[in-house]
Amino acid sequence: DPKKTRHLLALDGASERLQLFKANLLEEGSFDSIVDGCDGVCHTASPFYHDAKDPQVELLDPAVKGTLNVLNSCAKFPSIKRVVLTSSMAAVLNTGKPRTPDVVVDETWFSDPEVCKQSELWYPLSKTLAEDAAWKFAKEKSIDLVTINPAMVIGPLLQPTLNTSAAAVLSLIKGAQTYPNVTFGWVNVKDVANAHIQAFEVPSANGRYCLVERVSHYSEIVNIIRELYPAFQLPEK
Template sequence: MSAEGKVVCVTGASGCIASWLVKLLLDRGYTVHATVRSIDDPNKTEHLLALDGAKERLSLFEANLTAEGSFDSAVNGCICVFHTASPVLFSVDNPQAQLLDPAVKGTLNVLKSAAKVQSLKRVVLTSSMSTVTFGPRLAESGDVVDETWFSDPLFCQQKKLWYQLSKTLAEDAAVKFAKDNGLDLVAINPGFVIGPILQPTLNHTSEAIMSLIKNGKDVIPDGIYRLVDVRDVATAHVLAFENPDANGRCCIVGKVVRSLEIMKTVNKLYPSLGHSERCKDGECVEPTPYSVSRAKAESLGVNFTPMEVSIKDTVESFKKKNLLSF
């Protein structure tokens, strides 16, 4: 399909996934309405305004997730809304105010704005693997996790998994609203996102992978990472809009690995980081705990980036932005 003259909206456009999504959409010829919390914050806007095509086809809009009607002007005249905006916090004092309300009410505010737009063809929601694998029955060795798996809000609440709860409730609310209001909704469920960053500061998963690269320190308690390249996630969003057969939800995970496997790859690519003692072959013998099906993502047209390429591009991106030196 030709994107020329077609207008789309990306919410939370300064984020890691969203920045790449804006880039890909501009590269394809779309006109992009991008929402940010503050137009006056150069950390949120400069890297977007510097993208190829931005001068001609990118407009920035200020919008607040918790303010109803805040997204009306941004989505007006659009054929697709890519809703990526949602807080990513893993340590909170007030889960309701810091995570649950912005995630759930924010999603509904965006969808309410979208429902007013006659030209709209589809909404693509950035969900998460957090809405897939957190239930009383956790994934075990040999399991193949797919789109039929759902996290359990009660389980998340009991375990105080507030981020996982926020994403699960937001996806549930979006699906219900879309059904009740005749909106065509596709959810993209990425795993742990790595790869080169476009924004000037580290996002949560970049901080986590930086900690692992620099210190060999796990931020995920079980040390199991459902890795996916940010470029693959952004591509999946675009394909979820452009492919008329896309539907429901779609898991986007390139590979499930243990942290030691990541460290071995880092050590192979960058021996000067001095991680060799931590990554002796004999220490990385545990089997991969489970896998995530790539069938639906691949049927959309996603070609997953090899893990080694993603890790190399992540490190090179950190070096280029002077966030990592060795």
């Protein structure tokens, strides 16, 4: 689909170093020809939105089956030294434990699927199940796997369409009457991209890496926007 790839082909160096392939996350073997001969693979694709009508079909299957299909393809080719999987802090935080200011969250935390189901947190559930399946498969097939677990990712968009995390910020300046009374971890997309590169290139990289630049309440985000763009009409509460 040219609409989905035009911006990629316009990148600097794309004509020399970028190849695009057609693949289907839900089709076993779909990635075989793509990863054949690669030194490393970054699997970043997973649906992220909050209003899924059918979570199993729209979120869970692409996340879990897609991850396993990519890993299964990687397991066929010994040239692949390492696989870097984009997971999420959503696969870390939803344990049901209280997160008071004195509690330190780290890479040893794993979200509880039952907690996610009970609260209908379908995206966190998809990332939790996908990462768990990835670690089990990697152990079984002796794949060198590293996961990157970013918090809410914001920053410059690569594609011309709006994504879910950017939409959350955009809504604040598009007439929202209130902002969510929640606190999130935030991280810049460029730092996330660099972390993927480091996870592959640094030999000692292993396990999970939680990426959180800062933890901020939505009110802090509103205040930052207000300072930068005082003419914007922003929610007061």
